[in-house]
Amino acid sequence: MGRSPCCSKEGLNRGAWTVLEDKILTDYIKQHGEGRWRNLPKRAGLKRCGKSCRLRWLNYLRPDIKRGNISVDEEELIIKLHKLLGNRWSLIAGRLPGRTDNEIKNYWNTNLSKRVNDHRQNTAAGASKNLKSKQVSTGNGSFSTNVVRTRATRCSQVFINPDLSDMNREAKPSTLSENRTSSEPKQINGLLLPVVSESDNEGADPVSSDFTLDFDMGEGEFCLLDLLNSDFCDVGELDYGNALCSSPLSDQTLDFSDEMLKCGFESPVVGSIIS
DNA sequence: AATCGTACCAACCGCCTACCT
DNA sequence: TAGGTAGGCGGTTGGTACGAT
Structure with a gap:
């Protein structure tokens, strides 16, 4: 019933992002660019949902954020x-x-x-x-x-x-x-x-x-x-x-x-x- | 100093559309 | 054309900070 979740939530971190997580995500995106959010956490070594990574990047980590x-x-x-x-x-x-x-x-x-x-x-x-x-x-x-x-x-x-x-x-x-x-x-x-x-x-x-x-x-x-x-x-x-x-x-x-x-x-x- | 109420904001959730096969 | 997936969007929630009592 209903929609399948965007990703498995088991074993994933939730809530506020840590400095380390921010750094991992930032480094990864600087190196590989944005996109492919669903696979990004696994490839970057983050225990986060892809959507969460995207949101964190777009709303907080992007370099052009004012x-x-x-x-x-x-x-x-x-x-x-x-x-x-x-x-x-x-x-x-x-x-x-x-x-x-x-x-x-x-x-x-x-x-x-x-x-x-x-x-x-x-x-x-x-x-x-x-x-x-x-x-x-x-x-x-x-x-x-x-x-x-x-x-x-x-x-x-x-x-x-x-x-x-x-x-x-x-x-x-x-x-x-x-x-x-x-x-x-x-x-x-x-x-x-x-x-x-x-x-x-x-x-x-x-x-x-x-x-x-x-x-x-x-x-x-x-x-x-x-x-x-x-x-x-x-x-x-x-x-x-x-x-x-x-x-x-x-x-x-x-x-x-x-x-x-x-x-x-x-x-x-x-x-x-x-x- | 402790408690309570409120404001703020980061993050999450579910739905939708676009795109690809 | 249909079905599945990825990404995007708006609404909502929950944690934290801060002021009032």
Whole structure:
């Protein structure tokens, strides 16, 4: 019954990693590279589950891990991305170089979710009557948002309403058409901005293909650049408190969210086609 | 000084998708 | 096409640190 465990747990070490185990794992990966996690413990001489080795390496031992306090910039980006993506920690982490999904998840659960909820309670009383009720619970840091919860499926295209995109382009000079030509991720204040690549629209939905963009999630890229660059605090109904996201809710952005849902906004990070 | 409660975070677990045969 | 495996993800748990009483 049920799934077979990823590995035999008998005789395996569990719990906190020792310095020696860390050294063995680090040395092994430096010598042989990442991957083949299931066989790694045996070959490296570790009494650990392969998954555990992978997690330890990714979340702690990797040389490019940035440890220490989350900066204000990072915190702001996490809040914005969470508002847009929900609990898609790996995607959020992908925009924060050196940070792991686990770290961001923990930081959110221990710091930001409370702050967001507190602020929400403070503001809900006064503003609730004006809010549209198209809200979805996003789980642990449960608050309402327009995030579309989906399964984590890979997808190559996103459809954005052309009129709204044009509107956006007018508002901000640095938008899709320019960034689509860039191939290197941009960093601002140490934060990785997404890159959007040129797309061909062949075979795309004729209804929505006039503004179809490809993006490659495998490279950590997606084409929500406009949303990220814009003040997309407005994408959802709530601003997240204090100075982080204080712009007022506008009808325009609510319309944008409506459009995304209406036309079948398809994205691996925001949602799959709404049927 | 001892106890209790809370916060934090590393690690684990189960499920899912991608990939390979 | 189907089945099996590996890797990845998000939710949850448990140990530890720390402050309050």
